Amino acid sequence: MADSKPLPSLDGDPKAAEAWLRDVFEIIVEEAIQKGTSTSEKVCEWKEPEELKQLLDLELQSCGEAQEQILEHCRAVIHYSVKTGHPRFFNQLFSGLDPHALAGRIITESLNTSQYTYEIAPVFVLMEEEVLKKLRALVGWSSGDGVFCPGGSISNMYAMNLARYRRYPDCKQKGLRALPPLAIFTSQECHYSINKGAAFLGFGIDSVRVVKADERGKMISEDLERQINLAEAEGAVPFLVCATSGTTVLGAFDPLNAVADVCQRHGLWLHVDAAWGGSVLLSQTHRHLLDGIQRADSVAWNPHKLLGAGLQCSALLLQDTSNLLKHCHESQASYLFQQDKFYDVALDTGDKVVQCGRRVDCLKLWLLWKAQGGQGLEQRIDRAFALAQYLVEEVKKREGFELIMEPEFVNVCFWFVPPSLRGKRESPDYSQRLSQVAPVLKERMVKEGSMMIGYQPHGTRGNFFRVIVANPMLTRADMDFLLDELERLGQDL
Amino acid sequence: MADSKPLPSLDGDPKAAEAWLRDVFEIIVEEAIQKGTSTSEKVCEWKEPEELKQLLDLELQSCGEAQEQILEHCRAVIHYSVKTGHPRFFNQLFSGLDPHALAGRIITESLNTSQYTYEIAPVFVLMEEEVLKKLRALVGWSSGDGVFCPGGSISNMYAMNLARYRRYPDCKQKGLRALPPLAIFTSQECHYSINKGAAFLGFGIDSVRVVKADERGKMISEDLERQINLAEAEGAVPFLVCATSGTTVLGAFDPLNAVADVCQRHGLWLHVDAAWGGSVLLSQTHRHLLDGIQRADSVAWNPHKLLGAGLQCSALLLQDTSNLLKHCHESQASYLFQQDKFYDVALDTGDKVVQCGRRVDCLKLWLLWKAQGGQGLEQRIDRAFALAQYLVEEVKKREGFELIMEPEFVNVCFWFVPPSLRGKRESPDYSQRLSQVAPVLKERMVKEGSMMIGYQPHGTRGNFFRVIVANPMLTRADMDFLLDELERLGQDL
Ligand SMILES: Cc1ncc(COP(=O)(O)O)c(C=O)c1O
Ligand SMILES: Cc1ncc(COP(=O)(O)O)c(C=O)c1O
Numbered sequence A, B: 001m002a003d004s005k006p007l008p009s010l011d012g013d014p015k016a017a018e019a020w021l022r023d024v025f026e027i028i029v030e031e032a033i034q035k036g037t038s039t040s041e042k043v044c045e046w047k048e049p050e051e052l053k054q055l056l057d058l059e060l061q062s063c064g065e066a067q068e069q070i071l072e073h074c075r076a077v078i079h080y081s082v083k084t085g086h087p088r089f090f091n092q093l094f095s096g097l098d099p100h101a102l103a104g105r106i107i108t109e110s111l112n113t114s115q116y117t118y119e120i121a122p123v124f125v126l127m128e129e130e131v132l133k134k135l136r137a138l139v140g141w142s143s144g145d146g147v148f149c150p151g152g153s154i155s156n157m158y159a160m161n162l163a164r165y166r167r168y169p170d171c172k173q174k175g176l177r178a179l180p181p182l183a184i185f186t187s188q189e190c191h192y193s194i195n196k197g198a199a200f201l202g203f204g205i206d207s208v209r210v211v212k213a214d215e216r217g218k219m220i221s222e223d224l225e226r227q228i229n230l231a232e233a234e235g236a237v238p239f240l241v242c243a244t245s246g247t248t249v250l251g252a253f254d255p256l257n258a259v260a261d262v263c264q265r266h267g268l269w270l271h272v273d274a275a276w277g278g279s280v281l282l283s284q285t286h287r288h289l290l291d292g293i294q295r296a297d298s299v300a301w302n303p304h305k306l307l308g309a310g311l312q313c314s315a316l317l318l319q320d321t322s323n324l325l326k327h328c329h330e331s332q333a334s335y336l337f338q339q340d341k342f343y344d345v346a347l348d349t350g351d352k353v354v355q356c357g358r359r360v361d362c363l364k365l366w367l368l369w370k371a372q373g374g375q376g377l378e379q380r381i382d383r384a385f386a387l388a389q390y391l392v393e394e395v396k397k398r399e400g401f402e403l404i405m406e407p408e409f410v411n412v413c414f415w416f417v418p419p420s421l422r423g424k425r426e427s428p429d430y431s432q433r434l435s436q437v438a439p440v441l442k443e444r445m446v447k448e449g450s451m452m453i454g455y456q457p458h459g460t461r462g463n464f465f466r467v468i469v470a471n472p473m474l475t476r477a478d479m480d481f482l483l484d485e486l487e488r489l490g491q492d493l
Helices: A014-037 A049-056 A067-079 A099-111 A122-139 A152-167 A193-200 A221-233 A256-266 A278-282 A324-329 A363-397 A430-435 A437-448 A476-490 B014-037 B049-056 B067-079 B099-111 B122-139 B152-167 B193-200 B221-233 B256-266 B278-282 B324-329 B363-397 B430-435 B437-448 B476-490
Strands: A145-149 A182-187 A208-211 A237-244 A269-273 A298-301 A314-318 A401-403 A411-416 A452-458 A461-468 B145-149 B182-187 B208-211 B237-244 B269-273 B298-301 B314-318 B401-403 B411-416 B452-458 B461-468
Touching: A014 A067, A014 B014, A014 B099, A049 A067, A049 B122, A067 B099, A067 B363, A099 A363, A099 B014, A099 B067, A099 B099, A122 A145, A122 A278, A122 A298, A122 A314, A122 A363, A122 B049, A145 A152, A145 A324, A152 A193, A152 A237, A152 A269, A152 A298, A152 A314, A152 A324, A182 A193, A182 A221, A193 A208, A193 B324, A208 A221, A221 A237, A221 A256, A237 A256, A256 A269, A278 A298, A278 A363, A324 B193, A363 A401, A363 A411, A363 A476, A363 B067, A411 A437, A411 A476, A430 A437, A430 A461, A437 A452, A437 A461, A437 A476, B014 B067, B049 B067, B099 B363, B122 B145, B122 B278, B122 B314, B122 B363, B145 B152, B145 B324, B152 B193, B152 B237, B152 B269, B152 B298, B152 B314, B152 B324, B182 B193, B182 B221, B193 B208, B208 B221, B221 B237, B221 B256, B237 B256, B256 B269, B278 B298, B278 B363, B363 B401, B363 B411, B363 B476, B411 B437, B411 B476, B430 B437, B430 B461, B437 B452, B437 B461, B437 B476
Parallel strands: A182 A208, A182 A237, A237 A269, A269 A298, B182 B208, B182 B237, B237 B269, B269 B298
Antiparallel strands: A145 A314, A298 A314, A401 A411, A411 A461, A452 A461, B145 B314, B298 B314, B401 B411, B411 B461, B452 B461
8 A cells, every 4th residue: 555656745746846836936926025015005904804714715624625726725815914024014023024034934944944953953053053142242242052932932931940940950850849939020011921931930920020110111220129128028039130121012121230230239130131122232323222231141132023034033142151051951852862973962952942843043034144244234223213213203293193202212102193182181081082092093004904003001001002113124205104194094083 | 314225125126036035946946845855865964063164154244245145055054954854854753845834834934924913913813723623623622722832842831831720720820839739740751841841830840750651652541540649648739641642752652541531530631742643633544542532631733743734833722611721821911912902802812822922833734734635634644654564564574673662653663783783682782782883873874864763762772763754755665765774874783
């Protein structure tokens, strides 16, 4: 039986399969690259879930479908997906479609390997090390360690685990019950992954002590110190401070030197969540926002956000040179990490992580960097800052727009105040009515497909827009469009 | 400044960028697809690390490089990478290069979105649900929950966290110190991610109680019961049993019904790590190996392994219909999961996970399934079993090969006994010398690039080969080649 018909690799007929893949690639070029980045096309093609289900013909059957049919599925999948590479996609902390990064991603997929050993990922073991070295150098470290993780949230969790392990190596074996109650400090503006991590890693969310931020969203280091003393007085053992460089909503940068001073005084691990703001280190002009980052023990930095490397690309960087990452996570599985190999098994970095199979996340960033150079990337970042500043000035000029605050970064936060609410700030239901505006405008823009901007309430502030200026394709004209479009969509409100 | 030159999307010139991407695609077709799956080409091109570094020109500079140069980098990256799609790649629990799955992966990369909300991933929110429903149906559940995770290790960790949360919902807030000492049970043959998870989630490795396996590698349910009683006697609270369907080395299937009986008697969460063996559920002929899986609380299943969907594709499936997954992990970030949206926010599944950004892992599997149908996939699996059986018979026939055991699955484990050791089994250093054979042969095959097979010691057994028969392209001729090649490589030993 086994030889009756060689099993279909590339569907039995390699030439047919290649031709078919070329057809797919042309669909990608047309739908995702050309239309997907063109301002004359929609950024999204909204459908209600029930209708979309029909359009996509999602059901999986026992019979396979014809190649032509599958091509149509490919086209539909792209057509009805949101175009995150589109210049009108301001919705998330990533936007754009860089061809070199995309090439890196596609090659990664065609090679389909895992980062565990030099044996099966020789190129990527070396490349990951090179890329991490470069990122560390930008942090200010000439040595250290690191690894790419499946996202910034998990990078942050690694930092939590490493800080715990450094303080209490026994924890790996004996668990948290063998330890005193621990305390983690982070600001009220931190990313929610700190809470998720505290729960997942068994600390419990209560172990996260929330430090006050100032009106710009920056951690107040005096309050950090106060919280640390308080925790100690309550019998908890402080061990970790998570500062943020580039907060998710306001784009604020915690004062790292002041925070590092506190950490130093108390002997605490300093982790900097620079998932969003880390890329600013590439800019000579703006990197002062992260002054002091070289004093951190660990840094999480997501090149998939501002640099547009593509999801996922998140580096956890460590100053440590004692192989803490490996000791903390290793389990020495003998089927992967044999010690009697014919090459230097220090190259088998897979045991540094809590994963087993691990995607290759370095190639897309490496190719992007090779193509742009550090200078090209720096220009992109400086340009994003400049365009964000342009947008801020326009917001200030226009009637009906109200800036939340002067941004430090490329998060531009503002209210759109529709005609019926202008000059009504004193009326008792003003805030409540203003809060209802963003959801309505969001619905309208998505249904028209003209653009996508995120909104949220925040602290005591009702819903406001957060525009992220990250797509390297953007021009001033796009900023003008964005404001004009909000006016157009909201003129009857 | 911001308008001086529109920033290079697709490098400033969309047409040039498209042409460049087409060149990249042709390189992929040639190097990764044609050569990468051809038995007349090498499966790997071994280079010592120092030489490879030179060949790859890894360093990242401040100036960008020319497009032509970048194309050469792309070619080199592929050339020096291991071809995991090659029919002579038997090294890992995945092998092959399916064109439809690859198309799904490439489209995923070109869309570059994240699974958090219906807003930015409408197609994939619905598609993930459909694919998970299909996988659940194969487990035997007509309802339930689930999510794709970044690998089986993390799927296993989710199960641990969910089991803990169901028993002690307080743990999320208060942490493990508020709980009694907990005990997890798994067999000596389990995947190392159970230990890694126990450490990461704060239980500590000591909380994992190792249950004996029989000589075929299957968990002994009587020993499970004994261990549970022992743990209780020692004051620990049993809460979770991790059974394995398809162990990593031997490919053994734990007796799920017997294990489920024990779990039922003791009120324990049953997690089945079917990362490797789950795909057998598609085969009418072989799915009996997982009889009882429908009694599990959770199942981890990696379609990136036997089905060749591509890394990463790992489903965590749950029988639960109470929204446990969401309750356990949610943190209700207001900037993503606004409750005042214009669509049903139950579609925003992103808060079910500990990640924030999450890759789209469903499309590659969905396209593969659409193209092959359940029947096509079933045939692949049946064929892999049949070819593994053919290999076993050949191993038994040939002098110098010694089977470790009759496999249940597609892991074929055996020693190659070189001429100088044949008939010497009684000599005192036999085992030790035999153990040195596999590393030498591995070095030779890799340096020649003729094939790649993993080896490992296991229990009291010294190094033996583990051939994984997973690539759908394989024929009997490849099995014959494999054995001939081992004989050729080892004839002088
Ligand atoms: C400050 C900050 N940290 C961490 C993260 C999490 O990154 P990821 O989505 O890669 O998990 C985010 C995501 O937006 C973030 O803004
Ligand atoms: C039985 C088993 N479970 C879990 C895993 C982990 O899967 P992943 O590599 O996706 O983390 C493996 C990997 O080989 C495995 O064999």
